[in-house]
Amino acid sequence: MKIAIGSDHNAFQLKETIKEFLADTKHEVIDFGCYSEDAVDYPDIAFQVAETISEGKAERGILVCGTGIGVCIAANKYPGIRAGLAHDVYSAERAQLSNNAQILTMGSQIVGPEVAKKVVEAYLNVSWEEGSKRKVDKIVEKEAEFVGENFKEAVAGSNCAVN
Template identity: 55%
Template structure:
């Protein structure tokens, strides 16, 4: 599985640890930055990762900032993307199983390294279950398509 990953300066250290963890577990990883602790505008990274996932270059994406919230908001602006903040095992699992999120976001100032690795593992090993959630995910896509038609 190919994973796109990106972060802001607040999450640089955690991103480096997650990249090593993914590579140790034989995932293909493409790092979209940042590559140091210099301040940046995180929406630029979020959109790069989200576009790469939406275009099919990667199956999944991981974005990390201070809280995970800003990255999720920015990534969700890319059509076809469902990004979810994951701070505990249940949210990581349900992001995939119920919401078919292709991108998980993490908060480097909210969770530690070991929990982050656990959440990444749970999320990567979970698949969309469909069932009662299928109509909900389809409805989200319908609204997205309506807004795209009206505004383009």
């Protein structure tokens, strides 16, 4: 699976750990930074990962900042994106199974490297089975009201579509 990944400077080390874990488990990784512990603004990274998902250049994304909250909020501002915050295996599975979240977010000040690997593994090992399609469709419909009439057509066929 092709996975877009990114972090701010607070989560650089955890992002690197996750990136290595993904490579070891034979996933293709697109790294959007940051590339050191030098300060960066997490919205910039989150928007790049969200855009990559939206364009279908990666199947899923993983974003990490200090709490996971900031990158989650930022990614969810991108039309068609559903990012979910998870710090445990169950939440990670439900982000995908119940909400068809294309992006998983976590906080480096909340979870350590071993827990993060388990959370990522849980998220990637499940696929949306449309059990909550009606609910996700409502989210897409509401977003379409704000984004514009052509929103559903614009995301049809992209990684953002509910299908």
